[in-house]
Amino acid sequence: MPSKPLVLTNLPRRRLLTGSASALAAVGLASLHQGALAQAAPPAAKPLPGFANWKKADAVIVHSSSTIETRRSAFGTSVITPSDRLYVRNNLPAPPESIVADRDAWQVQIAGVKQARSLSVRELKGLGLDTVTMVLQCSGNGRGFFPSKPSGTPWTVGAAGCVVWSGVPVRDVVQALGGLADGVKYMTGTGGEVLPPGIDPKSVVVERSTPLESMQDALLAWEMNGEPVPLAHGGPLRLIVPGYTGVNNIKYIKQLAFTAIESDARIMSHGYRISPPGGKGDPSQPSVQEMSVKSWINAPLPDGGALPAGAVLIEGVAFGGMHAVKGVEVSTDGGKTWQAARLVGPDMGQYAWRQFVLRAQLPKGTHVLASRATDAQGNVQPEMRSENQGGYNNTSWADHAVSVSVA
Secondary structure, eight states: OOOOOOOOOSHHHHHHHOOOHHHHHHHHHHHHHHHHHTTSSOOOOOOOOGGGTTSOGGGEEEEETTEEEEOGGGSOSSSSOOGGGOOEEOSSOOOOGGGGTTGGGOEEEEESBTTOEEEEHHHHTTTOOEEEEEEEEOTTTTGGGOTTOOSSOOOOSOSEEEEEEEEEEHHHHHHHTTSBOTTOOEEEEEEOOOOOTTSOGGGTOOEEEEEGGGGGGOEEEEEETTEEOOGGGTTTOEEEOTTBOGGGSOTTEEEEEEESSOOOSHHHHTTTBOOOTTOOOOTTSOBSOBOOOEEEEEESOGGGOOBOSEEEEEEEEEEBTTBOEEEEEEESSTTSSOEEOEEESOOOOTTSOEEEEEEEEEOSEEEEEEEEEEETTOOBOOSSOOOOTTOOOOOOTTTTOEEEEEO
């Protein structure tokens, strides 16, 4: 595993977004009801888009030609999310299939280093190699639980997955090119999507900046889950920034620049900002970047029908975002009482998720099942979401609860 990076805590951001205690309490009660009961009616099936037609159709929900969600029941009981059921979220149409015809020929421009130049994937493969397992999660995962119904895809839990990436560490590329230029503070990636003609490129280009310390564990990845990165997931080359939300993991990366200021592309300056309800994003507001502690239950689920009374295995996944998961608790009564669950399966590093399981006795009736994770720094998954205009960063355990019937 790469060395542990210097990280910025998420606590100030959470404090910034926290409202009055009474308002949050009201939100928490509403979220518990909505989150636990709103999962039994999946959207009507739509056909898979051509660039992702190899996905497992019965394991995903196709929201649109650029948004595909993993069904909650389809995560399975292995750590790694299979590529054919991993979610898709594209901000622009995917480039033509021709870009993956000769993967090693793809070029990425490296700027903000002492020997700036363009490198092919073939050249990158000679500079270093590492592998990281990490949670890839859309910033809007959990948006579907917001009662305010923010615009955007109404993801529940399926805009996330645990993925193995292989490629060259960014720090090795920087070293090979003489080190960083003076005065840089950010790592800025630019995607290689084809931009619509006749408009300002900065208004649509996928270009994001992350703090310079994010470079330490970042990869320029050409392999995903043991195979060449598919076009649908950013192949032939994707910037991987472990611990950061999906939009910061730039697909089809064509430029990696180390910069003194953040990108002025609209997706950075105004998009993916944590703005108050009714507000609009602007550079003064926090950007959607680091992930924080989160978990949810994948079995049993309401759409599985009534359960027989007696022993049941409650299963799910938990991750810490920037930190490893320390433990998970499970409640069978909507958060009134909690029991420690057991972490199972291999520990694949601080950025991967952990499976958890709890054997519980459920009598006849309706039971609200919830999970609550704690990371290695002692941060506990919150009960309530932080309300914001974009429906971002929903880690509420109440929202992610499920209601099951026992006959």
